[in-house]
Amino acid sequence: MPEVSKMKKPDVKVVLLGDMNVGKTSLLHRYTERRFKDTISTVGGAFFLKQWGPYNISIWDTAGREQFHGLGSMYCRGAAAVILTYDVTNWQSLAELEERFLSLTDTANHDCIYALVGNKADLTDPKAQLSPDSDVASEECEESGCPTPPASPASLSGMTLHKQVTPEDAAALYGRILRYKGLEEKSSLPAEKLCFETSAKTGYNVDTLFEALFDLVLPCILRKRNENQESPTVDLEECRGTSNKRTRSACC
Amino acid sequence: MERDNHQEGEAQGVKICDPPCESNPPADTLATSLSLLGNHMFPDPVERNNSTTVNKQELSNPILSDVTEEEKSVDAEPQSNQVTKLEAEEAEISECQNNASSQTLDEGTEDAATDNDRSDSGEFVVAMLAKAKLEEQGIGVKGRSSPLLEAGIQESPAFMSHRDEDVTAESWRQHRxxxxxxxxxxxxxxxxxxxxxxxxxxxxxxxxxVSFVQSGDNIIRSVYSAEHTVVFLQKGPLVLVCVSNSRQTEQQLRGELLYVYYQIISMLTQASISRIFEHKKNYDLRRLLAGSEKILDGLLNLVDSDPSFLLAAVHCLPLASSLRDSLSQILLKAITPNLVFSILIANNQLLTIVQEKTVIEDARLEPADVHLLLNLIGASSAFQAGEIWTPICLPLFNPDCYFYAYISYLDPPECTVCLLLLSTDKEAFYAVAECKRKIEEAMTAQNSLSLIAKVQSYSVSQVGVSDLRHFMYKPFDVPDNYRQLTQFTSPEMEAPYSSEEEKMRLLDLYRYMHSRIHSTSRPLKLIYHVAERETLLAWVTSKFELYTCFSPLVTKACAITAITKLLRWIKKEEDRLFIRYPQKYSTTPNPSKSSRGGKSDQQDSTENGFLSLL
Structure with missing residues (x-):
């Protein structure tokens, strides 16, 4: 992946937001590396480039810790999509999205797409325990580094936990987000399309989430490219075409 | 060393006022509260007998404690070249018994007697308090017993989480x-x-x-018991406490606490911590540090296992000077406005470092800041494919402002070579990431990565001195490398120091030698120390500090010759072992932006949103 993405200019920006320990890094890791592993609490934000067809999508995996709160709006600047992540076994993590993270998205694009993702669905939902890949079962099943109290023991013993956040709660929050952004519910994408329940551990719904979202930001990419073409600035990079893997000249 | 001096300076600056008449009643409350503390900390069935009856007079009687202090210094005298710490230890024990008078039990201990578990510990701590040094007369470091008497290794640095440990369990109390x-x-x-x-x-x-001692216009610095040393460090609104049975000196332990403090500062800045606590005295700082525990855990493991912290110097990877120069050149060519430091790291050791010109004129990068950066990288590298952008404060450079660190591995998926770029501009991510592209490109062109991959630390056998097992050599600032990062060099630890326990044992010996050399009361220049399983020789001059470890049968003359040979070898290899000429570049037309404590930087820390939390 680094080979391909090395010199590309990102076309669009997607940001993962959410409280600490909800599994943002794990979700992204599952999607990019196809596996689940122990992660350590993210510091600051981590930047990834994902090749999506002919497009380059930059993904910011941010730290959920309050320590880095002030950076959130910087990561969100100009974002085309924000993935608001919560933990289905933790009501507070959903509440935090509204209290702490929603205001950070003020710097995002005006037509930014908001996805609500309830992670750790494998802890509450038997159907999420079935993994799409068969090799997953053999992998280590430790939850993320700093244990959220309910997560670790249960995931080890395989029992299901009480689900604290239902899809209806998420849909309701989605409605409130639209209102906060001053968007019409009718003209916006419906909640069913943008509320997901996933499991980074088993891989349940993870690809669906990212792929659906990337499809949704495509218009944004195309519009941006059009704008660029119309703009008086000549983009040397653009002229070389996307297949050109040559480097940009070192001019600054 | 600067830091140590600073510490002492602080200590001496404290006014002492200890009216003896006042102290009896408070001592009671203190004893009671101590028994609570002891409940968790110090149950020690062996010590119980010594300490059941404690002469509480000593707590309050400055004359008595003066006498004790004199005794200690007398004890410390006869230990010269050959270490005969056993005497000192015995003397200490008997002293303890003498102190334990036949005075009746006070309320605190009576109370405790009903509760068995409590009593042991409570009394024990009272005994410790009897020997507490309440910062009187800027008392120096008390003679400590030799680490040889007790290997003191109960556990190798473990990397599992200790967060869930049962704090009432014996194993919890046994931690080093x-x-x-x-x-x-x-x-x-x-x-x-x-x-x-x-x-x-x-x-x-x-x-x-802490507050009890403070109320008497004193500052509590440490509490000694036969088994444990408790060291206190107050830094702004934070109190740091170390409880150790590692036989390290108070000075060393305080230095380690300072590293912990700096690591916290590096994440939050001093300014925001004081601001937070000014607004809300009982703020729960864990809200902001949540998720950072692993960084602190990692730091403490490093402090125990990496001598860089003890020596306050940076360990750089030995590298042919031509390769190091070419790497520096690559870094020098990939710059952007507001970039101030470019650092290349391999396997957690420094390859090279280049700095912005105006920055290095103002100040130099301190080893402690580099240690904190290395620890941060080590602790946050779980997900190595991405490019990390995070605020970080370098507390010794400027405790109140943030740098923005760009961290990226150049050789995924192995992830051994790491690039660290520090900028003063929060928004500079894309510009800085572009620098990485250039660096990556140039390194590919010069095939640098495969050259770096071949680089290894060296073996002591390369020195060609038989009987020499290991050494640590730290050159001091000399005029021609003034303002350079303090570095040290050291070979791999090889057999017999290959197991974790043995490594730790050697490090403990080095720590002991270090404490003798840096003793505040009686510093030594040259120590020849015959230990049970090895012989050590430490030597400090105006130009360097050297610690060597020989096989046990080496003679003194033999060791001296060996050291001469070693010094000659180091001189010859100097260009390979150290970063010799740090390169500088100039990125900023406006020097105020990057200068120490620049206004623009300080705003960043406020912007980071801590105020909004209150």
Whole structure:
């Protein structure tokens, strides 16, 4: 992946937001590396480039810790999509999205797409325990580094936990987000399309989430490219075409 | 060393006023609160007999404690070249017994007698307090017993989480070194082992101790027992406490606490911590540090296992000077406005470092700041494919402002070579990431990565001195490399120091030698120390500090010759072992932006949103 993405200019920006320990890094890791592993609490934000067809999508995996709160709006600047992540076994993590993270998205694009993702669905939902890949079962099943109290023991013993956040709660929050952004519910994408329940551990719904979202930001990419073409600035990079893997000249 | 001096300076600056008449009643309360503390910390059935009856007079009687102090210094005298610490240790024990008078039990211990578990510990701590040094007359470091008497290795640095540990268990008490951080309001912030919640009463008692001593216009610095040393460090609104049975000196332990403090500062900045506590005295700082426990855990493991911290110097990877120069050149060519430091790291050791010109004129990068950066990278590298952008404060450079660190591995998926770029501009991510592209490109062109991959630390056998097992050599600032990063060089630890236990044992010996050389009361220049399983020789001059370890049968003359040979070898290899000529570049047309404590930087820390939390 680094080979391909090395010199590309990102076309669009997607940001993962959410409280600490909800599994943002794990979700992204599952999607990019196809596996689940122990992660350590993210510091600051981590930047990834994902090749999506002919497009380059930059993904910011941010730290959920309050320590880095002030950076959130910087990561969100100009974002085309924000993935608001919560933990289905933790009501507070959903509440935090509204209290702490929603205001950070003020710097995002005006037509930014908001996805609500309830992670750790494998802890509450038997159907999420079935993994799409068969090799997953053999992998280590430790939850993320700093244990959220309910997560670790249960995931080890395989029992299901009480689900604290239902899809209806998420849909309701989605409605409130639209209102906060001053968007019409009718003209916006419906909640069913943008509320997901996933499991980074088993891989349940993870690809669906990212792929659906990337499809949704495509218009944004195309519009941006059009704008660029119309703009008086000549983009040397653009002229070389996307297949050109040559480097940009070192001019600054 | 600067830091140590600073510490001492602080100590001497404290006014002492200790009216003896006042102290009896408070001592009672203190004893009671101590028994609470002891409940968690120091149950020791062996010590119980010595300490059941404690002459509490000593607590309050400055004359008595003066006498004790004199005794100690007399004890310390006869230990010269050959270490005969055994005497000192015995003397200490008998002294302890003498102190234990036949005075009747006070309320505190009576109370405790009903509760068996409590009593042991409570009394024990009272005994310790009897020997507490309450910062009187800027007392120096007391003679400590030799690490040889007790290997003191109960556990190798473990990398499992200790967060869930049962704090009432014996195993918890057995830890070699506990570290606690609390706020002035007594709120727990961090504990190395066990959860802070479970320890909140213990930490409350620690705070009670601190404030009790403070109320007498004193500062509590340390408490000694036969088994443990408790060291206190107050830094702004934070109180750091170390409880150790590692036989390290108070000075060394305080230095380690300072590293913990700096690591916290590096994440939050000093300015925001003081601001937070100004607004809300009982703020729970764990809210901001949540998720950072692993960084602190990692730091403490490093402090125990990496001599860089003890020597306050940076260990760089030996590299042919031509390769190091070419790497520096690559870094020098990839710059952007507001970039101030470019650092290349391989396997957690420094390859090269280049700095912005105006920055290096103002100040130099301190080894401690580099240690914190390396620890941050080590602790946050779980997900290595991405490019990390995070605020970080370099506390010794400027404790109140943030740098923005760009961290990226150049050789995924192996992830051994790491690039660290520090900028003063929060928004500079894309510009800085572009620098990485250039660096990556140039390194590919010059095939640098495969050259770096071949680089290894060296073996002591390369020196060609038989009987020499290991050494640590730290050259001092000399005029021609003034303002350069303090570095040291050291070969791999090889057999017999290949197991974790043996490594730790050697490090403990080095720590002991270090403490003798840097003793505040009686510093030594040259120590020849015949230990049970090896012979050590430490030597400090105006130009360098050297610690060597030989096989046990080496003679003194032999060791001296060996050292001469070693010094000659180091001189010859100097260009390979150290970063010799740090390169500088100029990126900023406006020097104020990057200068120390620039206004623009300070705003960043406020922007980071801490105020909004209050």
């Amino acid at each position: 070194k506990h570290v606690f951080v609390l706020s002035e309001a007594g709120k727990p912030i961090y504990s190395r082992y066990g959860s802070e919640e479970a320890l909140s009463s213990t930490m409350g008692v620690m705070m009670a101790l």
